[in-house]
Amino acid sequence: MKLHLTDSNSGGHLLLLNAEQYFDRLFYSKDRDNKYFTIVWNRAEQQTVTIDGEEMVFPAQSVLPLMFNQSFFFDRSADVVAWQFNREFYCMVDHDAEVSCVGFLFAIGQNLFINLNEAAQEKMLLLLHMFISEMNTSDHVQNDMLIMLLKRLIITVTQLAKSAYLPDPKMQNDRFNIIRKFNLLVEGNFHNEHSVNFYAQQLNRSPKTLSNLFALFQQKTPIQIIQERIIIEAKRLLYYTDKSSKEITYELGFEDPAYFSNFFKKHTSYSPIGYRNKKQIA
Numbered sequence: 001m002k003l004h005l006t007d008s009n010s011g012g013h014l015l016l017l018n019a020e021q022y023f024d025r026l027f028y029s030k031d032r033d034n035k036y037f038t039i040v041w042n043r044a045e046q047q048t049v050t051i052d053g054e055e056m057v058f059p060a061q062s063v064l065p066l067m068f069n070q071s072f073f074f075d076r077s078a079d080v081v082a083w084q085f086n087r088e089f090y091c092m093v094d095h096d097a098e099v100s101c102v103g104f105l106f107a108i109g110q111n112l113f114i115n116l117n118e119a120a121q122e123k124m125l126l127l128l129h130m131f132i133s134e135m136n137t138s139d140h141v142q143n144d145m146l147i148m149l150l151k152r153l154i155i156t157v158t159q160l161a162k163s164a165y166l167p168d169p170k171m172q173n174d175r176f177n178i179i180r181k182f183n184l185l186v187e188g189n190f191h192n193e194h195s196v197n198f199y200a201q202q203l204n205r206s207p208k209t210l211s212n213l214f215a216l217f218q219q220k221t222p223i224q225i226i227q228e229r230i231i232i233e234a235k236r237l238l239y240y241t242d243k244s245s246k247e248i249t250y251e252l253g254f255e256d257p258a259y260f261s262n263f264f265k266k267h268t269s270y271s272p273i274g275y276r277n278k279k280q281i282a
Contacts, residue, residue: 003135007143012089014146016131017082024073025066028240035068036084037106039157041116041124044079051111052232053239053279061121063114063157065105071240081128083153090150104176105158107183114161127153175213178203182210182222190229192253196222231267234260238276245272 003016015036017023025031025038040049042058049058051072058064058074066072068087074080105112116124127149134145185199193199199222200207210222220228230252237248249260264272 001132003132005135005142005146007089010088011086013084013086014089014135014150015082015084016128016135017080017084018128018132019078019081021078023077023080023082025071026240027069027071028236031071035086037068037086038066038072039083039153040064040066040074041081041128042079043081044076047075047079049074052236056111057113059113059115061116063116063124063160065112065114065157065161067106071236083131083150085150090147104180104183105154105161107180107187112161112165114157114164116160120156120160123156127156176217178205178210178213179217179219183225186226186229190226190233190253191251194226194230194253196226199226227263227267231264234264234272235268235275238272239279248272 001016001018002020005014006012013034013036025036040058041063042060044060046060047058048055049064049072050056051066051070053071131146131149131153134142134149181203182199185202189198196207196210200210203210205213207222214221214225219225234248234252237243237251238245243251245261246257249255249257252260254260254263261271264270264275268275270278
C-alpha cells in the first residue's frame with residue numbers, strides 16, 4: 001500500500017508506505033529531486049538495511065529515522081512501514097520548539113535504531129491506522145489533520161529516542177540543544193567550513209566550551225563530528241557518482257587534492273580511488 005498526499009499550495013508531499021515489495025531511496029540518481037525525510041518502522045524480524053553503501057542490522061520492532069540525502073534499501077522492504085515528507089509539507093527547523101528533533105533524531109553520522117516495547121508498538125500501530133484513515137479522507141481539514149499526526153509521530157519517536165540514547169533526564173536540556181544546533185550547523189556548512197572555531201562562533205561559545213560540553217554528554221568531539229561528516233559525503237560521492245577525486249576535493253572545500261587524499265586515507269585506510277574500486281568490486 002502506498003498513499004500519497006500533495007499540497008498544491010506549498011508543494012508539500014506526505015507519503016505512507018506499508019508492506020511495499022520494492023521500497024528504497026537513491027538520492028544521487030532517481031530520488032535526487034524528492035527531498036524526503038523518512039521514518040521507518042520494521043514490524044517483523046531483524047533484517048539488514050544498507051545506508052549509503054554500508055550494511056547495518058535493523059532490529060525487529062524498531063524505528064529508524066533517515067535524512068533526505070541518505071540512500072538506503074532493505075532486505076525485506078515488505079516488512080516495513082515508512083512515512084516520508086518534505087520540508088514544504090512540514091519544516092522541522094521552523095517548528096523546532098514543537099518537536100525538538102533536528103540535529104538529534106535527524107542527523108547525518110548517527111543512525112538511531114530505536115527499539116519499541118509493547119506499549120510503544122501499540123502507539124505506533126494506532127498512529128498508523130489514524131494516518132491511513134486521514135489519508136483516505138479528502139476534506140478541507142485533511143492537511144491540518146495530517147500535519148498534526150505527523151507532529152505526533154515525530155514527537156513520539158523523539159521521546160523514545162531520548163529515553164534510549166539520553167536516559168538521564170538532566171541531559172535533555174538546553175545544553176543538549178546546543179549539541180543539536182551544532183549538528184544542524186555542520187550539516188549546512190561542512191562543504192566549506194572545517195574548523196571548530198567557525199561553529200563555536202555561530203553558537204556564541206568558545207571551542208573549549210563546546211569540547212567540554214560534548215565530553216559531558218559522552219559525544220564524539222566537535223572536530224570528529226565535522227571530519228566524519230566530510231568523510232560520509234566523500235564516500236557517497238565516490239560510491240554513487242562518477243566525479244573525479246579532484247572534483248570531490250573542491251566540492252568538499254579542500255584546495256589540494258593530495259591533502260584531501262591523505263585526509264580520506266587517514267579516516268578510511270583507503271585512497272579515494274582505492275575506496276571506489278573496492279565498492280565497485282563488492
